Amino acid sequence: MTASDTTPDLRSAADGILKLLPAIGDEQLGDPTPCPAYAVREILAHIHGLATAFRDAGRKDLGATTGTSPDAALPVLADDWRTAIPQRLDELVEAWRGPAAWEGMTQAGGVTLPGAVAGRVALNELVIHGWDLARATGQPYAPDEASMSVSRDLLTPADGDELRGDIFGPVVAVPESAPLLDRIVGLSGRRPDWAPTDAR
Numbered sequence: 001m002t003a004s005d006t007t008p009d010l011r012s013a014a015d016g017i018l019k020l021l022p023a024i025g026d027e028q029l030g031d032p033t034p035c036p037a038y039a040v041r042e043i044l045a046h047i048h049g050l051a052t053a054f055r056d057a058g059r060k061d062l063g064a065t066t067g068t069s070p071d072a073a074l075p076v077l078a079d080d081w082r083t084a085i086p087q088r089l090d091e092l093v094e095a096w097r098g099p100a101a102w103e104g105m106t107q108a109g110g111v112t113l114p115g116a117v118a119g120r121v122a123l124n125e126l127v128i129h130g131w132d133l134a135r136a137t138g139q140p141y142a143p144d145e146a147s148m149s150v151s152r153d154l155l156t157p158a159d160g161d162e163l164r165g166d167i168f169g170p171v172v173a174v175p176e177s178a179p180l181l182d183r184i185v186g187l188s189g190r191r192p193d194w195a196p197t198d199a200r
Contacts, residue, residue, distance in 0.1 A: 066108050
């Protein structure tokens with residue numbers, strides 16, 4: 001968390017993804033992931049796209065990148081993804097380091113929402129899709145406690161939250177005694193014990 005205003009810092013969550021990229025081989029791009037419609041290449045493309053959208057949301061640079069739903073089309077992985085994704089993640093982190101990003105209203109995924117919410121959604125996207133990517137490629141993954149706490153608070157169902165079903169899958173029950181990462185993965189609608197063999 002930043003010391004001055006207690007808003008989350010996205011650096012650690014972004015770094016969690018950056019650590020995974022070098023070990024991903026081209027032969028793994030077609031492998032399954034916890035997201036049934038996405039192979040590894042689509043998860044990578046989605047990470048690139050969400051980093052772009054939330055970077056621009058933080059900058060309040062609203063337009064096509066922030067106004068398009070991520071469900072509009074299957075994301076396509078750029079040929080230069082090994083350099084493009086790290087650059088975009090760095091830009092995303094920097095966009096949310098300024099206090100103005102967290103103030104007023106912004107837009108992401110075609111949804112208008114407060115900046116204070118959008119920044120937390122961006123962080124959660126990094127944490128959850130980092131887990132997707134790590135699980136799909138067989139790599140260790142350990143987000144920091146502060147980032148996971150933001151995800152837990154964002155994903156915990158609220159009474160009368162009618163929009164949840166449109167954004168996240170049904171909650172997968174996970175014991176309260178389970179590690180925090182397993183619990184937030186369950187809250188996101190994923191099975192914490194998912195393995196690539198489950199998709200075959």
